[in-house]
Amino acid sequence: MGLFKKKKNEISKKAEYTEYDAISDRRKSESRQTFRRTIAAIFFAFLFLTPTVLTFTNSFMTASEISANYGSIFAQNTSGGKVFVSEVVNLKFIPDMVTFSQYATVLFKSPEYLMKFWNSVIYVVPIVVFQLFVASLASFGFARYRGKIKQLIFFLYIVLMLMPYQVTLVPNYMVTSELGIVGTRWAIWLPGIFSPFAVYMLTKYMRRIPYSLYEAASIDGAGEWQIFTQICMPICRGGLASIAILIFIDYWNMVEQPLILLDNEEMYPLSVFLSRINAGEISLAFAVAVIYMVLPMLFFLYGEEYLVEGILYQGGIKE
Amino acid sequence: MSDNAGKKLDRYLKKNAARAQKERKYGSARLRRWRGRAVSWLYLAPSLIGVGLFFVLPFGVVIYYSMINNPVQHEYVGFNNFIRTWQNNAFSLAARNTLLFSVIAVPLAVMLSLWLAVIMESRIPFKSTFRTFFLSPMMVPIASVILVWQVLFDYNGLVNVLLTRAGIDRIDWLKSDLAPLVIILLFLWKNLGYNMILFMSGLSSIPKDQIEVARLESATEGQIFWKIKIRYLSSTIMFVIIMSLINSFKVFREVYLLTGDYPYNSLYMMQHFMNNTFASLDYQKLSAAAIIMAVFMMVVIGILLLAEDRFGKDLEQ
Numbered sequence: 001m002g003l004f005k006k007k008k009n010e011i012s013k014k015a016e017y018t019e020y021d022a023i024s025d026r027r028k029s030e031s032r033q034t035f036r037r038t039i040a041a042i043f044f045a046f047l048f049l050t051p052t053v054l055t056f057t058n059s060f061m062t063a064s065e066i067s068a069n070y071g072s073i074f075a076q077n078t079s080g081g082k083v084f085v086s087e088v089v090n091l092k093f094i095p096d097m098v099t100f101s102q103y104a105t106v107l108f109k110s111p112e113y114l115m116k117f118w119n120s121v122i123y124v125v126p127i128v129v130f131q132l133f134v135a136s137l138a139s140f141g142f143a144r145y146r147g148k149i150k151q152l153i154f155f156l157y158i159v160l161m162l163m164p165y166q167v168t169l170v171p172n173y174m175v176t177s178e179l180g181i182v183g184t185r186w187a188i189w190l191p192g193i194f195s196p197f198a199v200y201m202l203t204k205y206m207r208r209i210p211y212s213l214y215e216a217a218s219i220d221g222a223g224e225w226q227i228f229t230q231i232c233m234p235i236c237r238g239g240l241a242s243i244a245i246l247i248f249i250d251y252w253n254m255v256e257q258p259l260i261l262l263d264n265e266e267m268y269p270l271s272v273f274l275s276r277i278n279a280g281e282i283s284l285a286f287a288v289a290v291i292y293m294v295l296p297m298l299f300f301l302y303g304e305e306y307l308v309e310g311i312l313y314q315g316g317i318k319e
Numbered sequence: 320m321s322d323n324a325g326k327k328l329d330r331y332l333k334k335n336a337a338r339a340q341k342e343r344k345y346g347s348a349r350l351r352r353w354r355g356r357a358v359s360w361l362y363l364a365p366s367l368i369g370v371g372l373f374f375v376l377p378f379g380v381v382i383y384y385s386m387i388n389n390p391v392q393h394e395y396v397g398f399n400n401f402i403r404t405w406q407n408n409a410f411s412l413a414a415r416n417t418l419l420f421s422v423i424a425v426p427l428a429v430m431l432s433l434w435l436a437v438i439m440e441s442r443i444p445f446k447s448t449f450r451t452f453f454l455s456p457m458m459v460p461i462a463s464v465i466l467v468w469q470v471l472f473d474y475n476g477l478v479n480v481l482l483t484r485a486g487i488d489r490i491d492w493l494k495s496d497l498a499p500l501v502i503i504l505l506f507l508w509k510n511l512g513y514n515m516i517l518f519m520s521g522l523s524s525i526p527k528d529q530i531e532v533a534r535l536e537s538a539t540e541g542q543i544f545w546k547i548k549i550r551y552l553s554s555t556i557m558f559v560i561i562m563s564l565i566n567s568f569k570v571f572r573e574v575y576l577l578t579g580d581y582p583y584n585s586l587y588m589m590q591h592f593m594n595n596t597f598a599s600l601d602y603q604k605l606s607a608a609a610i611i612m613a614v615f616m617m618v619v620i621g622i623l624l625l626a627e628d629r630f631g632k633d634l635e636q
Contacts, residue, residue, distance in 0.1 A: 045452040051467035138366030141359040143626040164568035171377030255572040274462030289463035300458040303391025
């Protein structure tokens with residue numbers, strides 16, 4: 001009996017062995033492929049990270065080191081005397097001497113950068129907050145009850161969202177000049193607040209909330225406002241966070257709108273102003289860039305999951 | 320006997336009360352729904368007013384402006400402005416450059432990001448770290464990107480240093496016909512991560528059993544990719560194309576910050592044309608240009624959606 005069992009085991013083992021062989025072959029080629037792919041991923045990661053890392057490390061260089069390294073590209077620092085300037089660019093990741101002097105200059109000696117940074121904040125924060133507010137109301141209107149007219153309007157929102165700036169800026173300019181707010185902060189705020197982007201995103205988010213949830217609340221005697229604030233909004237918290245990040249990135253980097261809608265350079269946000277720096281005070285440019293990067297980076301580090309979720313919600317235009 | 324009748328009456332009354340209650344409830348529910356419907360338009364109102372005021376209504380004005388001779392006389396001139404704009408050298412240069420850029424950059428962005436997504440879908444280590452790295456360009460402000468690109472592609476920049484070391488003549492990248500290439504690299508660097516995320520979710524939603532079956536029937540990896548995965552990805556691909564197209568129009572930001580109002584000819588983009596026309600206050604030309612572009616975008620997006628409809632159809636059946 002025992003002998004028979006053993007034999008049977010052996011046979012099945014052998015059969016398994018050949019199959020195992022095939023699998024291990026495939027595994028081997030798979031692991032080779034995985035290896036190649038890992039190499040590719042590392043290569044790309046290197047490419048993707050270099051600019052960020054470079055900006056960060058170079059912000060700790062002294063002014064003379066930066067002008068020595070990059071003086072051939074950017075105009076000479078006016079305050080610097082005769083310093084060694086290499087004829088071609090000298091790309092360096094590690095500063096010779098780590099210094100916070102650039103930051104000190106930006107933060108304490110040249111208030112214009114802080115002013116521009118403050119400008120950026122003043123533009124972006126109300127746009128994010130109020131675009132979300134207007135959009136959550138509107139999306140609730142779109143998602144709670146549907147109808148043919150609403151479907152049509154929603155489609156119009158999608159079309160508007162897909163239009164490039166080059167198209168929407170012209171109408172924007174016409175209205176803002178008609179309202180007499182060209183050159184004021186309102187010219188940036190108002191079109192930003194009413195941008196259809198957040199409405200589109202949030203509506204898609206809200207449509208996933210089962211209708212029965214609203215019905216149940218309604219039968220329990222909740223009014224529309226209660227349903228909105230106590231059921232819909234808490235569910236959408238994640239969606240709001242992810243959309244806020246996407247809006248923030250977009251407006252933090254705005255260039256087109258200030259160029260056309262503002263005529264006073266004093267009011268430019270840092271995103272536009274930073275390009276002017278390159279001509280004059282290149283030694284400060286990296287430090288200012290890092291300061292400008294801090295907020296988005298913080299959002300990114302704490303909200304990467306939300307960002308990814310937001311991107312995915314944006315996916316699938318057709319509903 | 321009487322006890323029984325009492326029970327019957329009781330049951331009857333209960334039933335009646337229940338029905339009455341039901342009716343009341345349904346009636347009020349219907350009323351409530353009707354009121355809710357009306358109220359839901361109130362919720363929509365702020366956004367509708369804003370969008371109407373800042374986007375829809377002025378677009379009507381734009382159409383009007385594109386048909387008149389000047390803002391003073393308001394004389395109807397038909398399609399003259401369109402013809403004038405179309406024949407304008409700056410416009411055709413801007414349109415050609417923008418189109419060329421999109422035609423090259425968008426397919427590259429789609430293919431490379433799909434490839435990245437396939438890499439990320441396989442069993443490589445440190446996946447989430449790589450994902451963070453690939454997404455990080457989204458967060459880097461343009462200004463720092465511009466700095467680095469200048470360091471790389473300036474006449475005295477790093478790329479030219481490497482070229483001279485390899486014994487090749489250096490090129491003034493941003494002032495040559497190769498300038499769009501530099502901008503395409505920038506565009507890809509900025510947008511690949513975003514597209515990759517979309518493709519990754521598309522890939523993960525493909526039913527695994529289909530791929531298993533194909534594998535059992537000894538389909539090659541290539542066949543599985545082209546015949547199954549691409550089919551399921553068709554709507555994702557369409558969306559990535561549309562988003563990349565829109566983002567490709569945004570590349571003006573970087574070009575402007577790199578080269579200013581009047582860049583080298585090969586970099587003169589649509590937005591340059593718009594900005595410079597704004598400066599000269601030629602609203603008619605501006606309006607005509609905006610409408611030409613809007614129509615073009617609608618046609619392209621319409622074609623893409625139709626193509627997706629036909630391409631993805633056999634999957635749904």
